[in-house]
Amino acid sequence: MKLWLLVVALLSLFLAGCASLELVQPWERETLADPIMQLEPDPSEAAFDEHILSTREGSAGGYGVAGGGCGCN
Amino acid sequence: MQLITRRKAKGERPKVLRLTSHVSRLAAFVLLAPCSLLKGDCPRFTDGASLRRRIGTVPVIMLLTAYGLVLTGSARAEDRFSVKYQHYEDDKSIYYKDAKGVTSDRWLIAISKAITEKTSLALNYGVDAISSASWKVDGVTSATKRAGEETRYSGGLGLNHTIGTVNYSANLGLSRENNYNSNYLSASVAKDYNKRNTTVALSVSKAWDDIYSTKIGDSRTFPMSKDTSTVGLSFTQALTPWTIAAIGHEYTMAEGYQAHPENVVCLDCTSINRAYTDEVHPETRYRNASVLRINRYLPWRGALHADYRYYHDSWGVGSNTLGLKYYQYLSDDLVLRLRGRFYTQGAADFYFKNPSATDSYPTIDGKLREFDSLMYGVKLIYNATKAAGKAGIKVGEKINLDLKWDVYQQADAITSPTKVAGPSTGLKASIVQVGLGMEF
Numbered sequence: 447m448k449l450w451l452l453v454v455a456l457l458s459l460f461l462a463g464c465a466s467l468e469l470v471q472p473w474e475r476e477t478l479a480d481p482i483m484q485l486e487p488d489p490s491e492a493a494f495d496e497h498i499l500s501t502r503e504g505s506a507g508g509y510g511v512a513g514g515g516c517g518c519n
Numbered sequence: 520m521q522l523i524t525r526r527k528a529k530g531e532r533p534k535v536l537r538l539t540s541h542v543s544r545l546a547a548f549v550l551l552a553p554c555s556l557l558k559g560d561c562p563r564f565t566d567g568a569s570l571r572r573r574i575g576t577v578p579v580i581m582l583l584t585a586y587g588l589v590l591t592g593s594a595r596a597e598d599r600f601s602v603k604y605q606h607y608e609d610d611k612s613i614y615y616k617d618a619k620g621v622t623s624d625r626w627l628i629a630i631s632k633a634i635t636e637k638t639s640l641a642l643n644y645g646v647d648a649i650s651s652a653s654w655k656v657d658g659v660t661s662a663t664k665r666a667g668e669e670t671r672y673s674g675g676l677g678l679n680h681t682i683g684t685v686n687y688s689a690n691l692g693l694s695r696e697n698n699y700n701s702n703y704l705s706a707s708v709a710k711d712y713n714k715r716n717t718t719v720a721l722s723v724s725k726a727w728d729d730i731y732s733t734k735i736g737d738s739r740t741f742p743m744s745k746d747t748s749t750v751g752l753s754f755t756q757a758l759t760p761w762t763i764a765a766i767g768h769e770y771t772m773a774e775g776y777q778a779h780p781e782n783v784v785c786l787d788c789t790s791i792n793r794a795y796t797d798e799v800h801p802e803t804r805y806r807n808a809s810v811l812r813i814n815r816y817l818p819w820r821g822a823l824h825a826d827y828r829y830y831h832d833s834w835g836v837g838s839n840t841l842g843l844k845y846y847q848y849l850s851d852d853l854v855l856r857l858r859g860r861f862y863t864q865g866a867a868d869f870y871f872k873n874p875s876a877t878d879s880y881p882t883i884d885g886k887l888r889e890f891d892s893l894m895y896g897v898k899l900i901y902n903a904t905k906a907a908g909k910a911g912i913k914v915g916e917k918i919n920l921d922l923k924w925d926v927y928q929q930a931d932a933i934t935s936p937t938k939v940a941g942p943s944t945g946l947k948a949s950i951v952q953v954g955l956g957m958e959f
Contacts (some may be wrong), residue, residue, distance in 0.1 A: 461892040469716050477816040482846035482854060485755065485765055485812060488921070490603040491952065492625055493664040496606060497625075498927070498950065499894075504864055504886045507769045508808030510722065510751060510829045 582742030609948035613885030641677035732780035835868030860894035896925030
């Protein structure tokens with residue numbers, strides 16, 4: 447229950463913050479389009495990292511990296 | 520591994536190339552793929568295996584497709600091809616106290632090809648060769664020994680379609696190894712709002728796994744199954760011309776067999792009445808993961824990426840993860856990335872250092888213990904497009920090479936007299952990765 451409250455609170459703050467923002471115009475997006483500003487610049491690396499970490503740690507998920515399971519030890 | 524070159528003339532002895540590193544083997548695969556498919560007098564490996572037999576038909580066809588894109592010039596701007604190779608090595612088992620670690624060599628080929636103005640197709644194929652992946656246990660002495668090499672093959676097919684400001688994607692895939700089969704489906708829809716400043720994405724996926732046991736004399740009935748369903752929702756927002764942020768939540772429900780069939784648990788191990796049993800985990804697990812990400816561009820041609828994840832599941836495992844990545848252009852074509860990842864985890868409700876016969880879920884799974892971990896590393900990303908052009912190589916609009924080295928280490932927290940220090944402490948791993956990416 448606490449988790450859902452946290453998620454809702456974060457989401458509300460996020461959306462409330464967005465509501466007061468000025469829109470970034472297309473001609474202002476040069477830096478956002480730079481490869482080093484992408485949320486996932488290297489999807490293959492992200493998938494490799496997720497694979498290693500989820501087989502070494504008890505937590506997994508959240509970063510949107512899809513894939514099948516494995517019996518990796 | 521050795522590679523024997525073609526004979527140039529009758530009677531001439533072929534040259535033998537020793538491929539001592541994984542990088543040289545990967546390069547040989549990439550360079551020789553077309554010859555292999557044409558069934559010509561190709562170089563061959565000393566054990567007699569052709570390239571096609573060595574790595575399989577699928578990746579060779581994918582490599583040929585990439586060559587085709589280059590040679591025929593039929594590629595669109597959004598067509599991509601990438602090869603990634605990774606070597607992973609750690610020093611300890613997370614299950615058994617005195618067992619050695621794991622070494623794995625993994626590579627992945629991915630192709631994305633536009634088939635219409637609004638639709639693209641994606642393919643990926645990977646191979647993961649793991650040594651010391653399982654340990655067989657002598658039920659009397661609990662001694663451990665290596666089980667040798669295991670190989671995991673995985674493949675995926677994806678379709679991506681855009682209508683106006685809405686993007687749809689669907690993926691299916693599978694992975695195969697000697698004791699684990701998995702098939703999965705996933706789909707997602709993402710819609711842009713506010714002149715593409717806001718993106719809302721919803722994703723769903725489902726995986727069906729079959730688990731087998733390689734333990735000698737295992738009397739249980741295999742395969743056992745596990746079904747996993749995941750739902751994810753995310754919001755991405757351009758906050759300023761230099762800042763972008765995203766928030767997302769994933770809920771995962773797993774039902775079925777979730778222990779490790781080869782793991783043997785020593786019960787009441789410190790007493791004279793010790794006994795051995797198979798590992799048992801609860802058959803349902805509900806996971807929740809919330810992630811907040813912020814990327815900020817910096818005026819000296821750098822960027823800082825920060826992410827935080829809060830995780831909690833129905834087994835009692837809770838964790839906090841903070842990730843930081845710093846990117847810096849060293850020149851127009853060379854980017855340096857430094858990273859740090861800080862992770863802290865609490866133990867599962869049923870995880871105990873010394874399992875006893877009264878435990879409902881006896882386990883030695885070190886992933887469920889209380890510990891912290893740290894990951895740090897460096898990566899170089901080189902845009903080789905100009906250099907290739909100067910050398911007269913025309914293989915698309917953009918060529919990227921990358922090389923990274925990460926270190927990952929765990930440290931056990933000592934905060935509770937019963938839930939402390941799992942079977943291994945202080946695991947340390949080294950990860951090296953090499954990649955090639957091309958856009959056409």
